[in-house]
Amino acid sequence: MLQGKKVIAVGERDGISGPAIAACAKAAGADVVFVATECFV
Amino acid sequence: MDLQSQEAILKASQTHDKADLVVLLGSPDPESATIAAETVVEGDPSYAGALAGAQLGLLTYHVLEEEVHADIPDDVWEEQIGVMADVLEADALAETVAGFRNRS
Numbered sequence: 001m002l003q004g005k006k007v008i009a010v011g012e013r014d015g016i017s018g019p020a021i022a023a024c025a026k027a028a029g030a031d032v033v034f035v036a037t038e039c040f041v
Numbered sequence: 042m043d044l045q046s047q048e049a050i051l052k053a054s055q056t057h058d059k060a061d062l063v064v065l066l067g068s069p070d071p072e073s074a075t076i077a078a079e080t081v082v083e084g085d086p087s088y089a090g091a092l093a094g095a096q097l098g099l100l101t102y103h104v105l106e107e108e109v110h111a112d113i114p115d116d117v118w119e120e121q122i123g124v125m126a127d128v129l130e131a132d133a134l135a136e137t138v139a140g141f142r143n144r145s
Contacts, residue, residue: 001063001108001112002109003112004061005062005063006062007064007065008050008053008062008064008065008081009067010042010050010064010065010067010081011066011067012066012067012068012069012077014069015067015069015070015073015129016067016069016105016121016122016125016129018067020067020121020122021065021066021104021121023117023121024065024117024118024121025065027114027117028112028114029112030063033057034049034053036049038042038046038073038077
């Protein structure tokens, strides 16, 4: 599903971080085009 | 969602084919997942950022959804997600984000 896709990784501080999502997406063959870790208040 | 993130996502949607884009969320609860998914699918609900009124309709998943997990090698999943997959309510998060996919 992620192979060859352009991924926007929007993580969250209290959940799963952007870099962790990005690492997963890259390992699945996706190209990560944006990474952020939000702080939802 | 952060204003800078909204600007970057809008830019990404303009520079890449939208059909190739997938948004992966790491929200900790359904409330924040709703806001994040709504922002990238229907536009910023707070009308504060670049995505206000922008109905991008981007394909969006929570990273804990089974369809995403199935794509990620087990060793990477354990290293990057690990215990958070057990701590967070994956089913509720999946249901929340899937609801936005079905709308778009």
